[in-house]
Amino acid sequence: MSSQASQASQASPTFAKAVYDLASIALNELEQAHLDGSVSRTPVNQTHYLNAWVTKAIKTQRFAHCVAAVLLVWQQQGRSLGKHAQLKQTFENIVRIYGSFLSEQGSLAKVYxxxxxxxxxxxxxxxxxxxxxxxxxxxxxxxxxxxxxxxxxxxxxxxxxxxxxxxxxxxxxxxxxxxxxxxxxxxxxxxxxxxxxxxxxxxxxxxxxxxxxxxxxxxxxxxxxx
Structure with missing residues (x-):
C-alpha cells in the first residue's frame, strides 16, 4: 500500500478529512490506471474501474471507519445505476469542495x-x-x-x-x-x-x-x- 493510502487508512480526526483523502486517492489511482494503459479514458471504463475500486476498498477496510457508510452507498449506486452513478464526478466534487474547507493540516475552520x-x-x-x-x-x-x-x-x-x-x-x-x-x-x-x-x-x-x-x-x- 502506498504511503498516501496508508495515511488515509488511519482514523481521521474528521469525516471531511477522511472522505477527502478517499476521493483524492481514488482519482489518483484512476489517473495512474489511465497512464499505464490498463483503463481507457471512456466514461464506461472509468465507471467500471471506480465501481470495482469502491468494492475493493470496502472488502479491504482500507479507509477510516467514518466513511464506511458512504462507501456502501456508492457501492449500491454503482450496482444499480451503472455509469449514471457518476462516481468520478462525486469524487471530483469532494476534492474540490472539501479541499477548499480543509487546511494543509487537515483541520476545519470555525463557523461564526x-x-x-x-x-x-x-x-x-x-x-x-x-x-x-x-x-x-x-x-x-x-x-x-x-x-x-x-x-x-x-x-x-x-x-x-x-x-x-x-x-x-x-x-x-x-x-x-x-x-x-x-x-x-x-x-x-x-x-x-x-x-x-x-x-x-x-x-x-x-x-x-x-x-x-x-x-x-x-x-x-x-x-x-x-
Missing amino acids: ETQIDALFDQLAETGWSLITDSVIDRKMKRNSAGMDSLVICRQQYERAIHPEEKRLIRPLSCYIRGNVEQLISLALAENLLLFKVTDYKSKVKYHGEYIIYPSNNGPFLAQFPA
Whole structure:
C-alpha cells in the first residue's frame, strides 16, 4: 500500500478529512490506471474501474471507519445505476469542495455567526421568507405565502451560538422549502456546508431539514450543487 493510502487508512480526526483523502486517492489511482494503459479514458471504463475500486476498498477496510457508510452507498449506486452513478464526478466534487474547507493540516475552520447572518441576508435579498422567531418543539406549520422559506428554532439558535465568541458550538437545524440548489450555492459562498437530514418531512410541515455543524464538521457527506 502506498504511503498516501496508508495515511488515509488511519482514523481521521474528521469525516471531511477522511472522505477527502478517499476521493483524492481514488482519482489518483484512476489517473495512474489511465497512464499505464490498463483503463481507457471512456466514461464506461472509468465507471467500471471506480465501481470495482469502491468494492475493493470496502472488502479491504482500507479507509477510516467514518466513511464506511458512504462507501456502501456508492457501492449500491454503482450496482444499480451503472455509469449514471457518476462516481468520478462525486469524487471530483469532494476534492474540490472539501479541499477548499480543509487546511494543509487537515483541520476545519470555525463557523461564526457572521457567516450565518450573511447567508440569511443573501436569502432575504433573493426573495426568501426567513422565519427565525419560532419555537420548534413539535410538529408545526409555518405559512410562507408560496415563497421559498427557511425556518429555524429561536431557542436552538440561541443555544448554538457561543455568547462571547459568536461562533457555532452546536448543530443548527434549518428547515427548508424551496430552491435548495440556490441555498446550497449561497451557503458555500459564505463557507458553510449544509447536511441533509430529510428533503421533505420534518418538524416543520412541507419543509426538509438541513443542518449546519460547528466547523462544518458533519459526520456524513455534505450537499453539493448539482
